[in-house]
Amino acid sequence: MHPRLHRRRPAVGVPFAVVGLLAAAGLTACGGGDTPSPGPTTPLPAVTAVDPALNGLVGPGCAAYVHEHRSGRASIAGMAADPLAAMVNKNPLLTELSRAISGNLNKKVRLGDTLDGGEFTVFAPVDPAFAKLSSARRAVLKAESRELVKVLTYHVVTGRLDPGQVVGVQKSVEGGNLKVTNAKGRMKVDGAHVICGGIRTANATVYLIDKVLTPSE
Numbered sequence: 001m002h003p004r005l006h007r008r009r010p011a012v013g014v015p016f017a018v019v020g021l022l023a024a025a026g027l028t029a030c031g032g033g034d035t036p037s038p039g040p041t042t043p044l045p046a047v048t049a050v051d052p053a054l055n056g057l058v059g060p061g062c063a064a065y066v067h068e069h070r071s072g073r074a075s076i077a078g079m080a081a082d083p084l085a086a087m088v089n090k091n092p093l094l095t096e097l098s099r100a101i102s103g104n105l106n107k108k109v110r111l112g113d114t115l116d117g118g119e120f121t122v123f124a125p126v127d128p129a130f131a132k133l134s135s136a137r138r139a140v141l142k143a144e145s146r147e148l149v150k151v152l153t154y155h156v157v158t159g160r161l162d163p164g165q166v167v168g169v170q171k172s173v174e175g176g177n178l179k180v181t182n183a184k185g186r187m188k189v190d191g192a193h194v195i196c197g198g199i200r201t202a203n204a205t206v207y208l209i210d211k212v213l214t215p216s217e
Helices: 014-024 062-068 076-080 084-090 095-102 112-116 127-131 135-143 145-154
Strands: 120-125 156-158 168-171 177-183 186-189 192-200 204-209
Touching: 062 192, 076 192, 084 095, 084 112, 084 120, 084 204, 095 112, 095 120, 095 127, 095 145, 120 192, 135 145, 145 156, 156 168, 186 204
Parallel strands: 120 204
Antiparallel strands: 120 156, 168 177, 177 186, 186 192, 192 204
């Protein structure tokens, strides 16, 4: 995953929220003392409505992602226009996943056409998730095509499931079961945190996660 989702950054829109609360209370900004400044005051702006790009999304990283990618192919609207493999290829948070499905990690593993050929729900590990893998594990995935395919297909469920449908036990394309939970917007799959989920592509629904999942033996 792109490290920018993990950096501590100022909360988007906080100043406007404070201003909105003042406006709702009929107050205006004052100087450093307790006495209001003399003269007429200008009405303060009300709280801005929730960004429509966040509709249908779940996860603590969604607001930061939307703010960072307002336009272009990595924006919410831009991703919705692309089939799954193209979306992964163009998303700056998914460069390692793109390598894994395109033959650049293991030349025998090319899943792009397969992923574009149906409707899927995908739990997509971001780049830092791949960085957490041990060097030995990465070497196995690079050398053993069968193991890489097993791991990748464990992250995929047949059919498009939005955040309201995906909670529960879901059977992966690999054959194993994934357990998805959602506690007050904090969604997990097999213990991995969903950073932002419910992202739609032309043929899939994607959940960005912070861990590469391991199928059961």
